[in-house]
Structures are given as structure tokens and as C-alpha cells.
Amino acid sequence: MARERKNSVRQSIVETASRLFYKQGYTSTGINQIIAESGVVKSTLYTTFRSKEEILMAYLESEGAVSDKELKEATEKVNDPKEKVLAVFDYLVELVQQKEYYGCHFLNVVSEVTKEDEAIRTQIKKQKNNVRQLFRQLLQPIGKGDLTDEIYTLFEGALAGNKVHDDVFPVINAKKIAEKLLK
Amino acid sequence: MARERKNSVRQSIVETASRLFYKQGYTSTGINQIIAESGVVKSTLYTTFRSKEEILMAYLESEGAVSDKELKEATEKVNDPKEKVLAVFDYLVELVQQKEYYGCHFLNVVSEVTKEDEAIRTQIKKQKNNVRQLFRQLLQPIGKGDLTDEIYTLFEGALAGNKVHDDVFPVINAKKIAEKLLK
Amino acid sequence: MARERKNSVRQSIVETASRLFYKQGYTSTGINQIIAESGVVKSTLYTTFRSKEEILMAYLESEGAVSDKELKEATEKVNDPKEKVLAVFDYLVELVQQKEYYGCHFLNVVSEVTKEDEAIRTQIKKQKNNVRQLFRQLLQPIGKGDLTDEIYTLFEGALAGNKVHDDVFPVINAKKIAEKLLK
Amino acid sequence: MARERKNSVRQSIVETASRLFYKQGYTSTGINQIIAESGVVKSTLYTTFRSKEEILMAYLESEGAVSDKELKEATEKVNDPKEKVLAVFDYLVELVQQKEYYGCHFLNVVSEVTKEDEAIRTQIKKQKNNVRQLFRQLLQPIGKGDLTDEIYTLFEGALAGNKVHDDVFPVINAKKIAEKLLK
DNA sequence: AATGAATGAGCCTTCATTCAT
């Protein structure tokens, strides 16, 4: 039961922090807001996480797992190898048009940390490498493994362009290019 | 001389703030640091700019002008129409490998402001539309105007990918794709 | 014309400051707000008035003149000697129910200055002594000069009570007492 | 002991703030002065009180309790019903001649807040209604309940008049009137 | 005489974190 409570505390913190970090940004979100909205006492927060940055890490890990899972599921909905790659971009088209979409969790954070925040940058890199790995796994079977980083660059272009313009057009264009590359 | 002093104060603030906003992020940079490093007294800063956000706007405008100019110059170095487009990516290759490069000024900021900061978001969008416009002007003469947003999406992919990985590979790959699209 | 301009500047400052001092309080009203709303340049304000306190003094003098005049007029509307005294309270009944009434100008200010602000306190005292003098002039002819300060105390009670409760009842009760005293 | 410390911090803040608010006025007293003179660290002050206004509220409540108690005690010193009412004014005579008397706490504050500061105005009104209630309780037994608000208006006139003139005469005159009314 | 620019001190409030219990 102590274990349960601890977990629920941890979960409550991460959930609240995730929502706030995503919507307001990491730096703009204060510890006080997290404790106020999670209901967790401040000192308990600091026995669960050593620092605000550790909460950020938990957020990145948590959202990373969700992202990995959803990308994987998107590719599994179709059977044709090429279509699997394009399914990723179809997923993005849906994703970026969701009501509570505020951009890519990882691109958002990477702009708020300096080059010195190695742990965070490494985690973000790791997450993005998962995406590259996914593309590699989809492309190698059809002999297009060398397109991996090109397709991945389109992926980032879709997300970054969408963030700036708050418009789906960069995602659409990324997909168009992907189709051409896979022809 | 009064005019001179005014300009030097304003300029001193913007230069200092630009350096700090770029290296540390907007939110992580405090007004106190700006005044300490610019040597401008706090109240003078606030007679020159109404708010920190106004300094951010000046920073975006200033860097936007530089960016516009450098992109234009990059395309003017070559003569072949297709090469002009690729020259943009060559410019990026050089840019992102500079010692004091910390990512795209505009993508960095866009992650730190909420959807409510309309003035800032509009300025960033405007800046990025300048880039789209540049691509359009280069592509239309060779009958490839409909590739504008695809090339632009590659541009963003190059910058965003580079930011995450601190590596030139996304820029290289963006250029590779551009070459294929222009063939 | 220079004279005219000077006067209009002075008038503009006093009018704006009066409105703001009255509605927001003296301390809560900043010089910047006065210049913003009066359209007078800051350095011009400081050539017209030596300090914020001097503007306060001008405000008290200006409102004092208005108050003297209105009280006098109120007493002149009736003929019966006793009624003249009561007419002051009838005037107050109307006054405190006006839309833009925020309490007695002078009682308001007296609470914002310390005992050290002698000039201001003296001006306020002088203004209130004008009221005492008015009552004396009305009461002596009917052989009730010794009631002067009692009636005056009712006057202050009406204003102070009204300020607290934002209700006319203290004015009404002050008048009731005055009627009894004059019987 | 934790409890003790909490109380001592809170108490220390309220005591210091009370002294300063009373002597200098609410607006003219800064948080920095409160922390300097109370010895409480700024962030601790803000864990004890959410805002400066909350300290003002504590001040009003604290002084309100003192005022209620002293008025009650004053009336209990005498036995004759009518004398109990007059004892209130005798109390005021002593009060306003004290060395550190700077006017009525509540009338002072009411002039520094706008009509929008409802919580503060309500507290002040509540305090003054306690006085009205006291008068009512003293007057009803002798069949003079309908004089309550007249006597109360005298009370305010005494305090307001004293504040302006820094002289006891308004209190003396208020008492004189009260005596006549009670005859 | 008039002004735009500049000033230092101060405003109220929040930051992420740690401590004693």
C-alpha cells in the first residue's frame, strides 16, 4: 500500500507536470503550480523527484513511450511496406489537428534547454532515434534503408513546420515528398 | 548625439538580449541579466522597451533581417537556377556548423511561447514566410513553383533535425532530397 | 499665448490629477498615469509643478473652491435661518448619492499623508475651517453660535459614515440630529 | 514548537505591518519595509500571507478585535445605562490624545482602497457595524434604540473631525450632542 | 522655456530547493 501510494503520487506528479509542461512550456511551469494542481505536497514531490529536471525527464520518458506506441500502431494498420512508411505521415496529419496538440513534445523541450543539459538532450535524441529506427525497420525490407535519414528529416520538417504555422500544410508536403522518394 | 545615445542604448539592449535569448532561451534569460551585461540601467531599459516581450520582438526582427539577407546572398553566389535553391541548403550546412550556432532563432522561440502570444507567433510566421517566398521566387522561374512548400518543409526539417542531434546529417539529407526533387 | 499655453498645461494636469487622485487615491496614482492621461510631457509637468505633492496641493485648492462655492449656494437657496443650516445637510444627501462620488476629497487625502506633511494637512484644515466658519455665520445670527462645532462634527460624521458604508444613512441621521439641536 | 514558530512569524509580520500601516498608511508601506523591520524573510512572508492585501486584512481583524474589546470595557466601567453610552465618548477622548494615535484604523484604510477592494471594505464595514451594534445594545434597554445610528454618526464625526484637526474638540462636541440626545 | 532620455531605488511576487520535526 505504501508502494501503491508512492506510485500514485509519482503518477499524479508526472501527469500534472506533463500537461503543464506541454501547454505552457517547461521553464514557464513552476513547481508550485505542479503541486497545486496535482495535490501533492511540496516536500513529498521532492522525495519522489530530486529536482524539477527529473520530472522533466519522467515527462519525456512517459511521452516517449506513448509516441513510440502510437507510431508503431499506425504502421501496423496497413500491410503494404511502402504504405507503412506513409502511414506515419498520415498519423501526423491526424495528430497535429487534434484540439490539444501543442507541437512535438521533444522539439518543444529541446529549445528550452541549453547544450549543457546533457541528460535531457540525450533523452530527446534517444527518442528521436527511436523514430529513425522505426523508419529503418520499415525501409530496409524493401531495400530502401539508405532513405532512412531522408524520411526522418521529412518527419522533423513536418512537425517543425506545423508548429510555426499552426497549419497542416508542412505535414501534407512531407508526405508528398515521401511518396516521391518511395516511388 | 541624443539620437546617437538613444540608438546605442536600444542597440546595446537588443544585442545583449539577442545573445542571451539565443544561448539560454527567452524564458531563462532575466531582465536583470540583460541589464547587468548591457550596462543599461533597468529604468532606462523600460523607457526604451515597454516589456520583456517587446525586446523579444526586437530580437526576432533583428535576426530576421540578418537571416533574410544571408539567405539572399547565399542564392546570389551561384547562377544556375536550380543551384540557387541548393545554395540555401549549402548555406545551412555552413551555418549549423558554426561555433556559436544554437539552432534556428525562430524555431527556438516558437517553442517558448504559447498560442496566446499572437504578436510573437505572427512575427515568427512572417519570418518563415519570407523563406517560403524566397523559395517561390527561385522555383517559379524554372517552372517548379508548386514545389515551394515541399522545399520549405525540407528547410525546417534540416533545422529541427540539426537542433535535436547537434549534427549536420539532417541538413545533408534535406539537401539530398532537394536535389532529387529538382531533377 | 505662452501664458495661455502654460495655463492650459497647468489646468490639464490638475484636472487629470484631480480625477485620478479622487478615484484611486493620491499614493496609488502615479506621475506616469497623470502625464499619460493629460497628454503633458513629463518634464513639462515638472516645470509647472515642483513635485507630485504640489499637484496634490493644487487639487486640494481647486476642490476646496468648488466645495466652498457649492455649500454657499446650497444655503442661499433657502431663506429661513435654521433652514440654511439644514440645507447644508440636504446638499450632502444629494452629493453623496452622485454617481461619481467617492467620498470627501479632504478626508480621503488626510488619511494618506502623515503628520509630517504639514503643508497638506494645513490646507485640509483650512478647508474644513471654512466649513466651520460657514456654520458659524449661519448660526450666530440666530443666537446659536455656540453650536458651531457641534454642527460641524455632524458634518464630518455624515461624510465619514457615508464613506464607510457607502450609504446615505449617516447623512440622514446627521441632519436629524441637527434638526433637534436647532429646535 | 513548530506551531509556536508559525505563530511567531505570523504575529511578527502582523505586528510590524500594523505599526507601519497605521503610522505611514497602507500604500506607503512596502513589503520590503515590513520584512526589514520584522526580520522575517520575504519568501517566508509570502508562505504565511498570499499577498500584501491579506496582511492588511489581518491588520484590520487584529485591530478590530482590540477596538471591540476596549469599547466594551469602557462601557463596563460604569453602571448607569445612559452613562455607558457616554463612556464610549469618554474613551475616545482618552484614545485620541494618546501619543501614538494616528486616527481611526478603519477610516484611515477606507480612504486608501477603491470601491473594487470589496473584501477590505466589507471587513471595515463589519467592524463599524460592531460599533453600531454596541450602541444598539446600550440604547435599546433604555428605550432609545432608534437613536442608534444617530449616536453612531456622532462617533464617526468625532473620529473624522479629530483626524483633520488633530484636536480633541470634535470628540468633546460629539459627546455634548450625545448628552443632549439622551436627555 | 521646453523636452526626450536617463536615473537609482523600490514595487509586489515567485522561483526551485532544503530543513527540522
Add this chain to the structure above:
DNA sequence: GATGAATGAAGGCTCATTCAT
């Protein structure tokens, strides 16, 4: 192990006033 209280530094911004021109 959990917590309420405490911390020093910093947050962005405004104050009334004066200066050089």
C-alpha cells in the same frame, strides 16, 4: 517516510525625479 515551514535569489516592472540639450 512524510511534511509544514523556511530560505535566498531572482522574477518583471514602476516609482518620483533630474539632467543635458
